[in-house]
Amino acid sequence: MVEDLLMKVLRGLVGVVAVILFLSLNVLFLTWMERKVIARIHVRYGPNRAGPYGLLQPIADMLKLLTKEDIVPEKADKLVYNLAPVVAFLFALLPAAAIGIGSGLIAADVGVGVLYITAVASLSTLAVLMAAWGSNNKYSLLGGMRTAAQSLSYEIPLVLSMIGIVAIVGSLSTQDIVAAQSQTWFGIIPKWFIFYQPLAFIVFFAAVVAEMGRIPFDLPESESELVAGFHTEYSGMKFAMFMFAEYIHFVVGSALVVTLFLGGWHLPVISPMVENLGMLKYLVQVAIFVAKMYVIIFVLMWVRGTLTRTKVDHVLSFGWKGLLPLALANVVITGVVLSI
Amino acid sequence: MRAIRGVVPVIDLLVFLVISALVIAGAVGVVMAERIFHAVLALALSLLGVAALFITLGAEFLAAIQVLVYAGGVVVLFLFATMLTRSDLQLRRPKGDELAPVGAVVFAIIALFYVASSGFVSLGERGSVAGSVENVGKLIFDLGTYAVPFELVGLLLLAAMVGAIFLAKKEEAR
Known part of the structure; x- marks a missing residue:
């Protein structure tokens, strides 16, 4: 009993440290990768001064942000203003706990997995609204209101597009969902849910990009009209925390796409080969998962370098009139097929 | 060993007390806050605390729904509506709130009797999959x-x- 409790506490602590470490390393790398990829699309070099290929740029950026002066606007709602970056960072970390990067390699295998993830992910809107209101700035406020409208609109198709998968698997746990995608046709074509639920994949992908607030859905901080949206008034470390939270959303969103639709840590030919290799198996699983995750991340950066920002009314009407009916149709079709 | 074993219920009780304190602090904040925005944030704290209480009772599904619908949906809508109002809007206390503590005490006594007379689920019975x-x-x-x-x-x-x-x-x- 006591030993159980101690093991639980210990496992929880290890999980927390592992999640934060995994996210931090990826976020640091992503800030470099994003600038580099966008630069190549623009036919520029991108960061190339700090370290080989500019790889030390994120560390230089971090040092710069850490040593910057912290400015609090005089008319700000001080308590809310100072609390917002912390809340944003905390709520960004929470969903990652229920995403596994290997079989059993998960911080908390919550029984209601994907529901938990969407629930705590929806909380980050709260932090954005706190920042928007606390800053007492019209650009922040407009950015915050856009965030609220956008994330509420896209949450519905996001949740609906997952129902098909949950109905097929019969479980909400991310571990079970990945396990259900381990089989193959003829040993080569993987039985991933992207093939069973193509419509849901399109809806989910669009909705996830909107929830992340990336181009073409980055109205909350469209710099051409709103300076920087909800974090206009933030500087130094507080600004860094918002950036960090944003990139964590990026990692978590991509990881969620991989978990739900791309078979998680399974790969047709390689996965059966390493099944009996002990510890090495987990290394390969993590490598496969991370590789898939970076494919999604690269596609999203590519999208950012290619597409333009959509108008705010178009974004909202696309969510309600485009994605929502598609998601509902997917639920109905899946329901009918499953009950036959 | 037996001495340590007694620690587990104490930890349970501590967790319960801390979360309950958060819930009540949030609820008091809703009533006492001078700005609407602060009141809504306090409401969010209270609702999240209730979700945490659901988890301690083993009702993960209810907790997730509580967060998704109330903290993530209703509170965001409240904040959204607040942002459409004037930013310097302060809540004015109604006159004659000297009687407010009396009301609070009376309500607390009624609530206590109600809880005591109904089937009170203690933390020891968690792990039931009712939720x-x-x-x-x-x-x-x-x-x-x-x-x-x-x-x-x-x-x-x-x-x-x-x-x-x-x-x-x-x-x-x-």
């Missing part, structure tokens, strides 16, 4: 239990939604 997805689903969709009331509530909400849209549209046309 699991399957059980909630059966309660809602099995015809014998709550299917009809549930559908009626759905119809009521739909009517309220249509009414709200009608009123908003009418305002626009004027």
Whole structure:
């Protein structure tokens, strides 16, 4: 009993440290990768001064942000203003706990997995609204209101597009969902849910990009009209925390796409080969998962370098009139097929 | 060893007390806050605390729904509405709130009697799966239990939604 409790506490602590470490390393790398990829699309070099290929740029950026002066606007709602970056960072970390990067390699295998993830992910809107209101700035406020409208609109198709998968698997746990995608046709074509639920994949992908607030859905901080949206008034470390939270959303969103639709840590030919290799198996699983995750991340950066920002009314009407009916149709079709 | 074993219920109790304190602090904050925005944030704290209490009782599904619908949905809508009001708007306390503590005490006594007389689920009985997805689903969709009331509530909400849209549209046309 006591030993159980101690093991639980210990496992929880290890999980927390592992999640934060995994996210931090990826976020640091992503800030470099994003600038580099966008630069190549623009036919520029991108960061190339700090370290080989500019790889030390994120560390230089971090040092710069850490040593910057912290400015609090005089008319700000001080308590809310100072609390917002912390809340944003905390709520960004929470969903990652229920995403596994290997079989059993998960911080908390919550029984209601994907529901938990969407629930705590929806909380980050709260932090954005706190920042928007606390800053007492019209650009922040407009950015915050856009965030609220956008994330509420896209949450519905996001949740609906997952129902098909949950109905097929019969479980909400991310571990079970990945396990259900381990089989193959003829040993080569993987039985991933992207093939069973193509419509849901399109809806989910669009909705996830909107929830992340990336181009073409980055109205909350469209710099051409709103300076920087909800974090206009933030500087130094507080600004860094918002950036960090944003990139964590990026990692978590991509990881969620991989978990739900791309078979998680399974790969047709390689996965059966390493099944009996002990510890090495987990290394390969993590490598496969991370590789898939970076494919999604690269596609999203590519999208950012290619597409333009959509108008705010178009974004909202696309969510309600485009994605929502598609998601509902997917639920109905899946329901009918499953009950036959 | 036996001495340590007694620690577990104490930890349970501590967790319960800390979360309950957060819930009550949030609720008091809602009433006492001078700015609407702070009141809504305090409400969010209280609602998240209730979700945490659901988790300690083993009802993960209810906790997730609580966060998704209340903290993530309703509170965001409240904040959204607050942002459309004037930023310097302060709540004025109604006059004659000297009697407020008396009201609070009376309410606390009534609530205490109610809780004591109803079946009080202690933390020791958690691990029951009353709040699991399957059980909630059966309660809602099995015809014998709550299917009809549930559908009626759905119809009521739909009517309220249509009414709200009608009123908003009418305002626009004027």
